[in-house]
Amino acid sequence: MDKNEIIKKIKENKHSKIKVAIVDIDGVLRGKFMHRDKFLSALESGFGFCSVVFGWDMGDVSYTNDIKVTGWHTGYDDFEARVDLDTFRTIPWEDDMPFFIVDFAKEKAEDLAVCPRSLLRKMIGEAEDMNYTPMFSQEFEWFNYRETSDSLKEKNYRDIQPLTPGMFGYSILRMSENSDYFDDLFNLLGAFNVPLEGLHTETGPGVTEAAIQYSGILEAADRAVLLKQPLKKLHIAMASLQVSWLSRLQSFRGVAGTSIKVFGIPKKKENLFYDGKSKDNMSDLMKSFLAGQLKCLPEILPMFAPTINSFKRLVVGAWAPINQTWGHDNRTCSLRVLASGKKSTRIEHRVVGSDVNPYLAMAACLGSGLYGIKHKLKLDTPETKANGYEVKKGILPSNLWDASQKMKNSKIAKDLFGIEFVDHFTKTREWEWKQFSAEVTDWETKRYFEII
Structure with a gap:
């Protein structure tokens, strides 16, 4: 209109x-x-x-x-x-x-400069100046609970009841048991112009995954932000429902964390990542884009992992990566390449957690890829064909403080997003770390109260 x-x-x-x-x-x-x-x-x-x-x-x-x-x-x-x-x-x-x-x-x-949506617009402008139209989509995973805001506080966020019990990924049974909720979720999101491609249970108690239809990157980020809003308001089908976007929950220490997987496809009128003449179907442009994402990843990690809790997910065996790796259809890598055909060739960024600001995460995905194109980077990092957790090179910072310090002092980050944004954003991450560091946790009390 x-x-x-x-x-x-x-x-x-x-x-x-x-x-x-x-x-x-x-x-x-x-x-x-x-x-x-x-x-x-x-x-x-x-x-x-x-x-x-x-x-x-x-x-x-x-x-x-x-x-x-x-x-x-x-x-x-x-x-x-x-x-x-x-x-x-x-x-x-x-x-x-x-x-x-x-x-x-x-x-x-x-x-x-510090407005997340404006920063993404800036990255889009740079792509369009290079005659590219970035198309993105995202898959969200999150936890659902049979709780209210009051009951969560009464329980001190402990022993909370998941919507569905057990490790039952892709369960038709669990979706049927909660069909009113899933029907409302699918239909109301569509009416809110957040159209879904798919919706299913993921492995873990109460975990759901939704794949949003792909679009231009700004619209994709808008949809990602707006997906959370109805989920926190949808009490239509359920008497009580609360959702959480935490990357990892203490209640389910053996469960993989929640994530948002971001897919990127730069287009003009065709998918420029695809090259049918290449033995791996990857164009030189895609390889440079991928090389840029790999190089920039540790320099801008807080844009993909912005909270204390984010780093509880980026550990071995949690279905999330820990290093600068890429591989064809390899879910243990940071960047999973899917290059099966002209319409579907894309890059899945698996570092991104569901607790991100989607505008910043997508700006980082796009900006780092454009960095690789601008600098004509070669994809020199060997493909990881086996277990990415066993790769010992390129290990990412393991906590928010270290990641923020690296970004704060990164010339690459400042070149990509500007000094004003990097200064503001990293100071907000330092603030988050300091607020956490000033608190005494339950773990410390249980560990040390009586013994030490």
């Missing part, structure tokens, strides 16, 4: 208010209601949105570690928010209320 068609639909909609949302540095969807008249005027001039959304953490605690873009030193002024009309959809579980995503600008016509 063009602008006039969207405005017409808004005016005809029975709601007098519009829901608008932004995505903060942690990937949390934040927003507010706007009166229809205010919203329509904002389409021309933009509107102010408090900069605090980039000045506090996911718990609304203000950063105190020299965050420059906003803070007490700026008075938490407003940033200019700009509505992206292409994100228009209605919310089917809120009586078809109109919904839009907005971007941020620091000044007129200048994107805000």
Whole structure:
């Protein structure tokens, strides 16, 4: 729809208010209601949105570690928010209320460097300048529980009841037992313009996987962010349901972590990754893209693993990689190459956890691949044909602090995403590490309280 068609639909909609949302540095969807008249005027001039959304953490605690873009030193002024009309959809579980995503600008016509969606737009612009159209999709895995917000707190997030018991991946039985939930999930997401290709149980108690249909990369990131929103609101079919995007849960230490697998295909009018004349079907462009992703991976790891918990997943045997590896259809590698045909040749990035900010993860996937093309990198890293966990070279940083320090001092990261973004983002990751380090965990208490 063009602008006039969207405005017409808004005016005809029975709601007098519009829901608008932004995505903060942690990937949390934040927003507010706007009166229809205010919203329509904002389409021309933009509107102010408090900069605090980039000045506090996911718990609304203000950063105190020299965050420059906003803070007490700026008075938490407003940033200019700009509505992206292409994100228009209605919310089917809120009586078809109109919904839009907005971007941020620091000044007129200048994107805000720390805005995740604006950063992805920057990467898209670089791809389009090179005459490429990046097409992405994603698969999400997450935990489902028969709990409420109150019951979780009462139990202190312990002994919580999963939606389905046992290690029952690809289970028709478990889906049939919860058919109302899965039906609502599939249908309502489709109505919310987050169309799924597939939906099934994964191995582990209450684990579900959903594959979102591929699209242009910005739309793919929007869909990934918006997938989480209905899942946290869908109590339609279930009396009580809570979901978790944690990469690894203490309750299920023997269970593989949850992830979002990101697929990338640069296109013009055809899949430029595919070369039928090559014995492995991989074009030289694909090999350079892959080489760039491998080279940049340890330099930008916090964009793929942004939390303390992310690194509990990146361990041996958890169906997640630990090193700079690639292989054809090899699920133990960081980058799994699928090169079976002209339509389907793509790269699956397996480092990415489900706790990421999708805009940042996709910007990192695309930006690092373009780095390889720009620098005409050769795919010198040998293919891993066996167990990737046994490869001892290129081991990735093992915790958020080390990964953040590497990115903070990385020339590659600053070249890819700009000094201002790298400075802000790595300081937010350092903050996350310091908040964790100041806490005394249950493990420490159980381990040391009586014995030491």
